[in-house]
Amino acid sequence: MKSALSKLGQRTQSPPISWLMDLALSRPHLISLAAGFTDNASLPVDFTRELVDEILRHAKHGQPALQYGPTAGDPMLRELTAKRLTELDARESSRNQSERIAAESIIITHGSQQLLYILTEALCDPGDIVLVEDPTYFVYLGIAQSHGLDCRGVRMEADGIDLDHLEQLLKRLKQSGELKRVKFLYLVSYYQNPACLTTSFEKKEKALALLRQYEKFAGHPIYLLEDAAYRELRFTGADTRSALCARGAEARVLYTGTYSKPFATGVRVGFGVLPEPVLTLATRIKGNHDFGTANLVQQILVKALRTGRYETHLSNLRRRYARKSAVMEKAMEKYFPAGVTWPAIEGGLYFWAKTPTRVKTGIKSRTFQEALNADVFYVPGAFCYANDKSRRKPDNEMRLSFGSASEKNIREGIKRLGSVLHGRS
Numbered sequence: 001m002k003s004a005l006s007k008l009g010q011r012t013q014s015p016p017i018s019w020l021m022d023l024a025l026s027r028p029h030l031i032s033l034a035a036g037f038t039d040n041a042s043l044p045v046d047f048t049r050e051l052v053d054e055i056l057r058h059a060k061h062g063q064p065a066l067q068y069g070p071t072a073g074d075p076m077l078r079e080l081t082a083k084r085l086t087e088l089d090a091r092e093s094s095r096n097q098s099e100r101i102a103a104e105s106i107i108i109t110h111g112s113q114q115l116l117y118i119l120t121e122a123l124c125d126p127g128d129i130v131l132v133e134d135p136t137y138f139v140y141l142g143i144a145q146s147h148g149l150d151c152r153g154v155r156m157e158a159d160g161i162d163l164d165h166l167e168q169l170l171k172r173l174k175q176s177g178e179l180k181r182v183k184f185l186y187l188v189s190y191y192q193n194p195a196c197l198t199t200s201f202e203k204k205e206k207a208l209a210l211l212r213q214y215e216k217f218a219g220h221p222i223y224l225l226e227d228a229a230y231r232e233l234r235f236t237g238a239d240t241r242s243a244l245c246a247r248g249a250e251a252r253v254l255y256t257g258t259y260s261k262p263f264a265t266g267v268r269v270g271f272g273v274l275p276e277p278v279l280t281l282a283t284r285i286k287g288n289h290d291f292g293t294a295n296l297v298q299q300i301l302v303k304a305l306r307t308g309r310y311e312t313h314l315s316n317l318r319r320r321y322a323r324k325s326a327v328m329e330k331a332m333e334k335y336f337p338a339g340v341t342w343p344a345i346e347g348g349l350y351f352w353a354k355t356p357t358r359v360k361t362g363i364k365s366r367t368f369q370e371a372l373n374a375d376v377f378y379v380p381g382a383f384c385y386a387n388d389k390s391r392r393k394p395d396n397e398m399r400l401s402f403g404s405a406s407e408k409n410i411r412e413g414i415k416r417l418g419s420v421l422h423g424r425s
Contacts, residue, residue: 073108112270160199191348335418
């Protein structure tokens with residue numbers, strides 16, 4: 001009998017993140033260096049309880065917090081978010097007060113993940129092309145797959161995407177007549193998940209200029225979608241300006257961020273800075289999804305931001321992640337074979353380790369299976385590459401997370417994984 005499912009429903013596959021998270025939760029003795037859970041011990045239970053008590057103590061504030069709110073988000077949270085983003089960019093630029101981000105351009109969502117889905121729904125039809133980093137955030141690849149999109153990879157360098165490769169790709173798409181199908185370039189620009197690299201502001205600005213140069217041949221706008229989910233998890237080095245500061249950004253940059261990673265993942269509140277007409281359409285789609293992000297959690301964030309407790313928590317979190325990343329790197333230096341390499345990191349939750357090409361790390365590899373047998377697991381790097389026919393997916397990389405594991409388990413997990421890698425070398 002013919003399926004009653006929609007074409008999207010029939011296309012949609014189970015995302016790897018669900019399997020990875022389920023495995024981590026179902027095997028209590030398994031040391032997970034895979035799913036990007038945040039640090040459990042750092043979750044702000046005590047002061048969140050205080051914030052909720054302050055909000056609900058009096059009906060004047062408690063009743064509105066327990067009621068529906070505006071679809072685009074609580075006005076005060078939008079204002080505080082706009083102010084925070086303006087200040088982050090002002091630290092690294094000559095942005096003046098007249099260039100501040102407008103609260104009216106902000107939309108609040110159930111995590112940045114919902115916004116990525118909404119933007120894909122708003123901008124893309126099946127068969128459209130999205131340009132992505134090579135490698136990229138594998139959860140977004142699942143969204144793209146379910147929407148029937150064709151993802152094309154852009155090589156990475158130490159400071160972000162390879163601009164020459166981006167230009168070559170755009171030129172090829174123009175020559176083949178496919179440029180009209182290109183809708184946006186997706187960048188995870190801070191401490192990238194998975195490769196741990198940060199895209200320089202200069203590259204963001206030049207990438208945007210390239211998109212503007214080629215969009216006249218496409219016949220429609222080509223956007224730069226900047227996913228800044230890890231921006232506030234910087235624990236060393238200087239911040240980098242967002243693409244919102246680039247020339248032409250006001251009409252072509254879609255910026256997404258989150259409060260989930262720097263505050264608490266269970267809060268699930270994200271945000272976007274969007275130009276028109278994308279903002280209006282995204283708000284309409286969100287209205288069909290849920291007609292508004294949970295109001296109570298938005299009020300918790302408003303209180304945390306206004307009282308300074310958010311900033312205090314973030315400072316403590318950065319120090320904790322700095323320490324845990326140092327523990328993981330020291331363990332890798334001690335236990336991994338000499339042929340395994342990884343880039344230095346300045347923030348985020350991950351290391352991106354590369355083995356010699358003969359040592360495969362994919363889900364069907366002996367390395368992965370032996371790691372599971374040793375009660376440790378990681379994200380196979382092949383998950384993070386689009387199905388781009390122009391190159392073969394690398395199968396000798398691993399994403400290793402220090403976010404949720406204790407320092408003791410980080411050391412033990414890396415020791416077990418190192419033993420497996422030595423046996424495969």
